[in-house]
Amino acid sequence: xxLDRWIALIILMICLAYGYxxxxxxxxxxxxxxxxxxxWPSTFPKILSVSGGLVALSIVLGLEKHTGVGxxxxxxxxxxxDYKIGQALFLLGLMVxxxxxxxxxxxxxxxxxxxxxxxxxLGERRFHIIIxxxxxxxxxxxxxxxxxxxxFLRPWPFFLGx
Amino acid sequence: xLEGILIGLTTAFTGTNxxxxxxxCLIGTFIGMLPGLGPMSIIAIMIPVAISxxxxxxxxxxxxxxxxxxxxxxxxxxxxxxxxxxxxxxxxSFDGYPLARQGKAGKALTVAAIASFCGGTIGAILLMIFxxxxxxxxxxxxxxxxxxxMVVGLSAIAAFAGTGQVGxxxxxxxxxxxxxxxxxxxxxxAPRFTMGIMDLQSGFGFITLAMAMFALPEALxxxxxxxxxxxxxxxxxxxxxxxxxxxxQIAPVIGRQSIQGFLIGVLPGAGATIASFLGYxxxxxxxxxxxxxxxxxxxxxxxxxxxxxxxxxxxGSFVPLLTLGIPGSGTTAILLGALIALNVxxxxxxxxxxxxxxWAVIVSMYIGNLVLLFLNLPLxxxxxxxxxxxRTFLIPFILFFTLMGAYIxxxxxxxLLILVGFGICATILRFADYPLAPLLIGFILGQMLEDxxxxxxxxxxxxxxxxERPMTMGLLAFAVLLVVLPTYRARIRAxxxxxxx
Numbered sequence: 001x002x003l004d005r006w007i008a009l010i011i012l013m014i015c016l017a018y019g020y021x022x023x024x025x026x027x028x029x030x031x032x033x034x035x036x037x038x039x040w041p042s043t044f045p046k047i048l049s050v051s052g053g054l055v056a057l058s059i060v061l062g063l064e065k066h067t068g069v070g071x072x073x074x075x076x077x078x079x080x081x082d083y084k085i086g087q088a089l090f091l092l093g094l095m096v097x098x099x100x101x102x103x104x105x106x107x108x109x110x111x112x113x114x115x116x117x118x119x120x121x122l123g124e125r126r127f128h129i130i131i132x133x134x135x136x137x138x139x140x141x142x143x144x145x146x147x148x149x150x151x152f153l154r155p156w157p158f159f160l161g162x
Numbered sequence: 163x164l165e166g167i168l169i170g171l172t173t174a175f176t177g178t179n180x181x182x183x184x185x186x187c188l189i190g191t192f193i194g195m196l197p198g199l200g201p202m203s204i205i206a207i208m209i210p211v212a213i214s215x216x217x218x219x220x221x222x223x224x225x226x227x228x229x230x231x232x233x234x235x236x237x238x239x240x241x242x243x244x245x246x247x248x249x250x251x252x253x254x255s256f257d258g259y260p261l262a263r264q265g266k267a268g269k270a271l272t273v274a275a276i277a278s279f280c281g282g283t284i285g286a287i288l289l290m291i292f293x294x295x296x297x298x299x300x301x302x303x304x305x306x307x308x309x310x311x312m313v314v315g316l317s318a319i320a321a322f323a324g325t326g327q328v329g330x331x332x333x334x335x336x337x338x339x340x341x342x343x344x345x346x347x348x349x350x351x352a353p354r355f356t357m358g359i360m361d362l363q364s365g366f367g368f369i370t371l372a373m374a375m376f377a378l379p380e381a382l383x384x385x386x387x388x389x390x391x392x393x394x395x396x397x398x399x400x401x402x403x404x405x406x407x408x409x410x411q412i413a414p415v416i417g418r419q420s421i422q423g424f425l426i427g428v429l430p431g432a433g434a435t436i437a438s439f440l441g442y443x444x445x446x447x448x449x450x451x452x453x454x455x456x457x458x459x460x461x462x463x464x465x466x467x468x469x470x471x472x473x474x475x476x477x478g479s480f481v482p483l484l485t486l487g488i489p490g491s492g493t494t495a496i497l498l499g500a501l502i503a504l505n506v507x508x509x510x511x512x513x514x515x516x517x518x519x520x521w522a523v524i525v526s527m528y529i530g531n532l533v534l535l536f537l538n539l540p541l542x543x544x545x546x547x548x549x550x551x552x553r554t555f556l557i558p559f560i561l562f563f564t565l566m567g568a569y570i571x572x573x574x575x576x577x578l579l580i581l582v583g584f585g586i587c588a589t590i591l592r593f594a595d596y597p598l599a600p601l602l603i604g605f606i607l608g609q610m611l612e613d614x615x616x617x618x619x620x621x622x623x624x625x626x627x628x629x630e631r632p633m634t635m636g637l638l639a640f641a642v643l644l645v646v647l648p649t650y651r652a653r654i655r656a657x658x659x660x661x662x663x
Contacts (some may be wrong), residue, residue: 004330004594012335018340018355026354034350038624039616041347041354048343052336059329075386077593082432083386091385092582098565099578111562118558122385133555141566144193150207151570 003077008059015056019049090121106156111138167290170521173219174529182215182224183526195239196563199473199570200248201232201476202492209500218504218519223526225497230282232531233242233434233476234538237274238470242267242548243560245377245567249368249606250434250472253442255376257457257464264460267546272404273462274469274539277416281470282531284420285427285477290524293481303429306618306627310637311429312611317440317447317644319600331600334591338604341366343612361576370572370581371605373564375598378585381560383592384553390522404462412466415445423471433491434475435606441471447644477527484508484520538552 022045030040068076075083101110115134124130146153173179186208193204208228212221223264233250240246254274261270319335344355345365356362401541404412420442445467446457457464482488487509489495501508505518513520538545548556568581588598618627628634 002594003590005484007591007596008333011337015336015340015458015471019652032311035554037616041350041352043342043616044612045340045355048336052333052340055329055336059333063329076384080386084388085386088382088385091557092383092586093580095561096579097193099575099582102569102578104577108606114562114565115558116563119554122557123552124552124554137559137562145566145570150364152573 005060005062008056012053012056012060014120015049015053018045019053022046022049093120094118103154104158105144105152106158108138108155109157111141122152166517166521169518170523171523173518173522174223174525179220179223179526181221182528183227183529183533184537186224186227186229187231187530187537190228190233191235191238191534191538192231194232194235196566196570199232199567200236201229204228204232205493205496205500207508209496209503212500215501216504216517218501218506219522219526221500221504222497222519222523223530225500226523226526227530227533229476229493230278230473230527230534233473234278234519235277237278238271238545239563241274241465242382242546243377243563245560245564246372249372250438250475251468252372252376252435252467252599252602252606253438253468254472256442256468257459257461259376259380260458260464261361261465264387266460268542269404269462270465271542272539273408273465275542276404277412277419277466277469277537278473279390279497279531279535281423281473282477283421283528284417285424285474286524286528286531287597288421288424288474289477289480289527298427302633304618304631305614306631306634307619307637308429309618310634310641311426311436311440312607312614312627314637314641314644315436315443315501315607316611317443317641319603322629323463324561327597330596334506334596335604336596338601338606339608339611341371341601342605342608354479361574361580365609366580366605366607367568367572367577370568370577371584372602373567374581374584375588375602377560377564378581379598380588381557381564382585382589384560385556388553408462412462415463415466416470419445419467420474423474424478426471426479427475432462433479434472437471437478439603439607443644473531480523480527484512484523487512491558497599587588595629 022042026042026045027040030042034040094114098110098114101113105113112134115137116130118133119130142153142155145151145156174183189208190201190204193199193207193231194201205225205228208225212224215221215224228543233248236246236248236251237254237258241262242252244259246252246255258274260269261267316335319331319392342365344362345361346352347354353363388482419441423434423441426437426440427434442464445453445463449457449463453461454464476493479491479494483494483498485508487498487507498508504510506516519543551559564581564585565578568577569575591598619625621627628638
């Protein structure tokens with residue numbers, strides 16, 4: 001089974017779970033005064049789950065015939081190994097690490113680390129360029145956001161106060 | 163009216179006020195390029211500055227400059243790195259980014275600047291002439307008509323339902339609508355589908371989703387396939403100017419969409435987002451077959467339409483603000499706050515009591531547009547150079563900006579994890595050739611669709627409102643026509659070819 005049909009199957013499952021939640025779990029807790037409304041909070045989800053499920057099912061079963069010539073995909077997912085999948089996964093990991101570190105480590109430290117590590121992963125080795133650029137960018141953005149725009153961003157690690 | 167224009171011109175053409183426009187445009191453009199900071203947040207940030215100026219005309223002129231600058235800046239990031247930071251520029255990235263990938267980033271930015279300029283200018287002229295009249299028409303629009311308007315907006319997804327893709331486009335739309343229901347329920351704001359997670363109570367963030375659907379998969383594709391970053395032009399930026407031929411092509415599009423966008427912008431609550439989607443949908447569906455093929459792959463018509471509509475709608479949203487005192491969008495609501503702080507009360511009496519403010523706003527909007535055009539056209543080659551940055555630097559920065567966009571909006575680190583999670587899902591969906599734009603369209607319009615539907619059901623006491631209100635009926639029929647007509651036309655043409663054979 002091709003990837004697009006697997007995805008449709010997963011979406012079908014999501015629709016079923018969503019539909020279960022909409023049909024069986026939401027209405028019982030509805031306060032009486034809201035029950036007099038023509039549209040309940042669960043009305044739209046019910047419609048969506050049924051129609052979404054039907055469309056997903058039609059893709060899973062391959063009802064729609066592909067009339068168009070299949071255009072060359074940008075990336076052939078069956079040969080992911082031929083691409084720089086390692087770099088991509090590493091960058092995704094880096095983004096997760098950034099999300100987890102942003103608060104405790106502070107904006108300046110985590111941003112500099114993210115930008116430097118990101119460049120290094122992609123094969124950049126000119127450290128005398130990377131480090132100043134990363135420092136300048138994180139400092140500049142921090143100044144813009146915190147000082148000019150007044151949106152709080154913790155600059156330093158948690159143990160330095162602020 | 164002529165007298166009014168003269169009042170406006172004398173107010174706007176003083177040294178300080180011109181300086182305000184230029185400064186505002188520059189600030190707006192540069193801050194607006196950061197995804198996550200749209201016109202609304204930038205204006206909100208600039209309000210303390212504006213109020214401390216003291217003179218209402220000067221303050222409004224500054225804010226108008228910031229507003230237009232921010233709209234243009236937002237389109238820049240959509241075109242260059244496929245990262246729409248504001249809902250109204252999502253439609254810009256549909257065709258703008260493909261153009262940038264073909265090495266025509268300069269041209270795309272030029273088209274966007276010109277389309278925005280024309281949209282804004284035509285909007286300002288219409289505002290000048292029709293403001294009082296339109297205000298009364300806008301009040302005729304009830305939630306039933308808004309619901310129908312959203313349905314027309316949803317017809318934009320037809321553009322992404324290519325051959326053998328109708329099911330996928332529909333499925334993505336439903337998924338988007340489903341995601342829009344997460345958070346708070348219609349009308350009563352009780353939490354639903356949050357699975358008890360506090361962070362989901364306010365629903366998924368729009369910027370998070372936009373970044374995850376557009377910017378992140380694109381960045382990952384650039385990582386996966388290094389050859390992709392050397393676009394066909396080999397990183398070189400060519401074709402800066404548009405040719406006479408292209409100008410002829412986009413002129414009618416801009417004309418139509420400026421007027422249509424303005425009319426939609428006048429309706430309180432509809433705003434620039436709907437205007438841009440509608441503009442894209444309408445232009446695609448009335449284009450000729452050959453042009454239609456180009457939509458989504460780098461059509462300058464497809465870029466000009468949402469840009470013109472977006473700016474005209476932004477101008478149009480001033481109609482209810484200035485004539486009725488009703489803020490029709492988030493941005494005008496903030497402007498209303500600024501006006502009241504400056505001791506100016508917008509409303510029916512504004513034109514009589516303080517004509518100089520009314521006319522200064524209109525004239526300054528026009529000047530803001532003009533300044534923006536002349537500031538940005540020379541800057542475009544430098545802005546487009548962003549794409550010439552080596553990929554080892556560009557990609558970490560794109561990723562960083564997507565993260566920042568999601569973080570600044572909510573100030574919530576969980577949002578970043580959601581972003582990465584959705585980004586991975588979106589990349590997998592792209593592998594399987596699912597169109598991602600319908601998901602975002604569904605997500606943006608879903609909430610408004612549901613709210614307006616339930617509101618009109620409540621007001622009119624049943625589904626009968628569709629039959630009882632001719633305007634609703636007409637709009638819904640228009641939506642059906644927009645979807646059906648192109649398919650029908652294509653079929654007729656296909657038959658003709660078959661007969662010829």
